[in-house]
Amino acid sequence: MEQYKKSVRSYIQAHQLQGVRLLKRLVQEKSVSGNESSAQAIVIEKLRELGLQLDIWEPSFRELERHPYFVSPRSSFLDSPNVVAVLKGSGRGRSLILNGHIDVVPEGDEQQWKYHPYKGDVEGNRLYGRGATDMKGGSTSLIMALEAIIACGIRLKGDICFQSVIEEESGGAGSLAAIIRGYKADGVLIPEPTNMKIFPKQQGSLWFRLTVKGQSAHGGTRYEGVSAIEKSIIVIEHVRRLENIRNERIQEPLYQSIPIPVPINIGRMTGGNWPSSVPDLLVLEGRYGVAPDEKLAEATQEFENWFRKLCEADAWFLEHPVEIEWFGARWVPGSLAEEHPLAQTLKQNFTLVRGEEPIIEASPWGTDGGLFTNIANIPTIVFGPGETKAAHQHDEYIEIDKMVEAAEMIACMLLDWCGVEE
Amino acid sequence: MEQYKKSVRSYIQAHQLQGVRLLKRLVQEKSVSGNESSAQAIVIEKLRELGLQLDIWEPSFRELERHPYFVSPRSSFLDSPNVVAVLKGSGRGRSLILNGHIDVVPEGDEQQWKYHPYKGDVEGNRLYGRGATDMKGGSTSLIMALEAIIACGIRLKGDICFQSVIEEESGGAGSLAAIIRGYKADGVLIPEPTNMKIFPKQQGSLWFRLTVKGQSAHGGTRYEGVSAIEKSIIVIEHVRRLENIRNERIQEPLYQSIPIPVPINIGRMTGGNWPSSVPDLLVLEGRYGVAPDEKLAEATQEFENWFRKLCEADAWFLEHPVEIEWFGARWVPGSLAEEHPLAQTLKQNFTLVRGEEPIIEASPWGTDGGLFTNIANIPTIVFGPGETKAAHQHDEYIEIDKMVEAAEMIACMLLDWCGVEE
Structure with a gap:
């Protein structure tokens, strides 16, 4: 040989x-x-x-x-x-x-x-x-x-x-x-x-799309509206907390030297259509990392359940829940x-x-x-x-x-x- | 008569x-x-x-x-x-x-x-x-x-x-x-x-465009990049502080009952081009309210000077300053x-x-x-x-x-x- x-x-x-x-x-x-x-x-x-x-x-x-x-x-x-x-x-x-x-x-x-x-x-x-x-x-x-x-x-x-x-x-x-x-x-x-x-x-991954709602108003009276951009910042922080929780529980020794083993990345952000208006809609697109031993369905369920808790961070989301969509690419x-x-x-x-x-x-x-x-x-x-x-x-x-x-x-x-x- | x-x-x-x-x-x-x-x-x-x-x-x-x-x-x-x-x-x-x-x-x-x-x-x-x-x-x-x-x-x-x-x-x-x-x-x-x-x-107003830079990376190793979205959140907070300063000094009695006399409204936010990538560029567009007795040139100067202080909030902006552009409409x-x-x-x-x-x-x-x-x-x-x-x-x-x-x-x-x- x-x-x-x-x-x-x-x-x-x-x-x-x-x-x-x-x-x-x-x-x-x-x-x-x-x-x-x-x-x-x-x-x-x-x-x-x-x-x-x-x-x-x-x-x-x-x-x-x-x-x-x-x-x-x-x-x-x-x-x-x-x-x-x-x-x-x-x-x-x-x-x-x-x-x-x-x-x-x-x-x-x-x-x-x-x-x-x-x-x-x-x-x-x-x-x-x-x-x-x-x-x-x-x-x-x-x-x-x-x-x-x-x-x-x-x-x-x-x-x-x-x-x-x-x-x-x-x-x-x-x-x-x-x-x-x-x-x-x-x-x-x-x-x-x-x-x-x-x-x-x-690692596996899926793409998600989050639609965040606000309420329009003239920018000169912006206090009469609800900015979808400001609500999106709360959404991003919420996603960040989920990323922490998911990564803290990873015991896999092969991930020991990796700062964030299964990241959640927000890759796109698009919203509003007029500089002088309060934006009433914002779309976030990102990639959801899935651990090697995790099932895709369990991972997506955790994400969706987590978003049900978003209204604890801000009551706005009670009547204006964030829409979650899994779209495009997916790697098992x-x-x-x-x-x-x-x-x-x-x-x-x-x-x-x-x-x-x-x-x-x-x-x-x-x-x-x-x-x-x-x-x-x-x-x-x-x-x-x-x-x-x-x-x-x-x-x-x-x-x-x-x-x-x-x-x-x-x-x-x-x-x-x-x-x-x- | x-x-x-x-x-x-x-x-x-x-x-x-x-x-x-x-x-x-x-x-x-x-x-x-x-x-x-x-x-x-x-x-x-x-x-x-x-x-x-x-x-x-x-x-x-x-x-x-x-x-x-x-x-x-x-x-x-x-x-x-x-x-x-x-x-x-x-x-x-x-x-x-x-x-x-x-x-x-x-x-x-x-x-x-x-x-x-x-x-x-x-x-x-x-x-x-x-x-x-x-x-x-x-x-x-x-x-x-x-x-x-x-x-x-x-x-x-x-x-x-x-x-x-x-x-x-x-x-x-x-x-x-x-x-x-x-x-x-x-x-x-x-x-x-x-x-x-x-x-x-x-009130007068001008439209501004802010270009915020990040550094791209694959979303699975997002810690190797710098998200323009996360940097934009710092920029938005910085803008909010300027709005506070500008409105706190307004003594005009005619504005007494107005929550924010001269708002700074962020009306559009667009950035990133791929869910699985860390976004390296984000554009914010908004409307900058100018007080009735203020000169446009003084107001824009204050805005631009304020952005020079952004690196105190985050050293990233020292080498990656936010680009400021006044564009489109303007009301004196x-x-x-x-x-x-x-x-x-x-x-x-x-x-x-x-x-x-x-x-x-x-x-x-x-x-x-x-x-x-x-x-x-x-x-x-x-x-x-x-x-x-x-x-x-x-x-x-x-x-x-x-x-x-x-x-x-x-x-x-x-x-x-x-x-x-x-």
Whole structure:
């Protein structure tokens, strides 16, 4: 086994330039939601080169929308294919799904980018561009690991199922489609940008919308009205108290070093329509973090119950209750015991390559892992080379040596997990 | 003089139905900004009937925009005429400008109206519709007073200059144009909806825009960012403290019964663009009340200086100062001594008609009066029959008997002020 691991690691090190080139090509395709096909074409071309058996399909919106875990801002997935490639083993080992999403979030205000978001500029150890870290760099590590095993002529016992899915950034419709299509395995690895930390547990999240009412009046007699902005400040404080309560009770050791394990973030605030009028309506939108071991339904119930207590803070809310709506995206939380063989196998190979122990933490955000854990009942681990802080930011980048190192770790882990046919 | 007053009052009482009919026709013309000409046509027709000398002109945007007091959201006043009619006196008395604006604010959400906003339905003592109270009802009182004097064959010593102007609701470009055109007098009366109170002093106001900065981060790690919403709450509290300071020092007896004489109203709040992101920018828009005896420049300076102290509340603002912008509309404050003959003459005739003393207060909002006081140096008084609270609201209405009563008071006041040629 040691010899096999040496071979794949040497192969990966010798071919890192090809890996960078692949990532650069992937970054150059602006695969925002609805525009994934040209990036998927590059993945397909590469997987064909490796001689893999391919399954390419456009998920059926009509089929998916009946599923209780389905969320999507879209109304069709035409021209947005999922890609799955299977490397068949001899059949006597454990199988693993390697899952990476091809979609990226929009680049935002281009003025704020120093580097072009879709050129894939390389400077020193960094490759810049939208998706470099989240998560085309992680997917490239997967492909480099796969290629090394194939190129070294190693025959695995278990199957490897590589998935390049759409729609992770909007709630996971692509991975859900792959699950519904029947793909199963003994484990899933998702190389989201964990900055080389191992996340056996992933936070879930949901989006909420709060509508806060006031009463209009002319601004010159503002005391005759009730400002929805001032009432919203009370609502925000109320949300903050719930966040405290929910986080204080979290005992999870993996969250020990995290200031707020499951935050409630208010991301948007919009209200009022005239500077000289007292605003009578305000809308707050935010993200509600759900602990890895929590059920979504319990979490939303707690939120809704908490809002029934809002009138204790201000009697105004008795007759003008805040409207609560769960909308848009939703990520299911996921959880794997740290002692699970999947986590242990990854951990050992991390230590082998790096020469030091990995950091084990729980993720501060949702991933498609929750779907695999909760719907497909497959143990899932999240680990990838991307820089966490660079995700969704301008001048997103990945450190190339980490991408290569992750490829080595994943390749070695695959040998252990799936087993090698001598 | 008593006899003259009796005659005009009898005439007005005998012709109140005609007054209601005129108001109804005016309300039926939707004279929102840019669409004033058909309502002005009705005014013109009526003034021609009275045999008055007319001046009808479209204000020149190019000429106006050079004026330091000019503000307007428009770029042209084509097809938006001002109308001025002069009733010449014998030349030996005091003259008076009677100024009413023809423009109305939009009806807003029509669903909230029980009455049609542009039908002018009459029910009992009320006439409903946009502009009924603000201020086509007041302008109708002016015309009824004028008509009574003419019809009774009374010859005045001083001139009466009736003005039906555009653009009051957007900051007074119509009245500014009339001032620039050279119309002058010994006093101005503006029948804004004061609910039969006399306002010798009028509050001014300006619109401000505050841009508050934060620092973006993923909502799952919101502790790595700085929420522009949370910083905005500090900004709002800071604004509230300034409002306290400014209002505590107001000694003006006319504001004694007003909870907040010169409010600072935050009317709009918009920020953030993604529920799962920490918002890095938030914009607040509001209205800054300016006391009748205050200079606009001093008031804005105080506001700007106050914001320099914001970093004492939170060091964040040292490197991320709030941007302050004065934009859109602006109303100049106005002030007349309560003892001024213009106020006294109105007061006496109020008491004559009503049999009780009027309430004297300072206005909670700006009017075109500030322009007449500050630019043309003409003493100005604001007094009208409209229901203050109904202005800018759905189901706006005026009480017909007040409109008639105001016409009687104004007619009697004109006789005293201008003097009657025996």
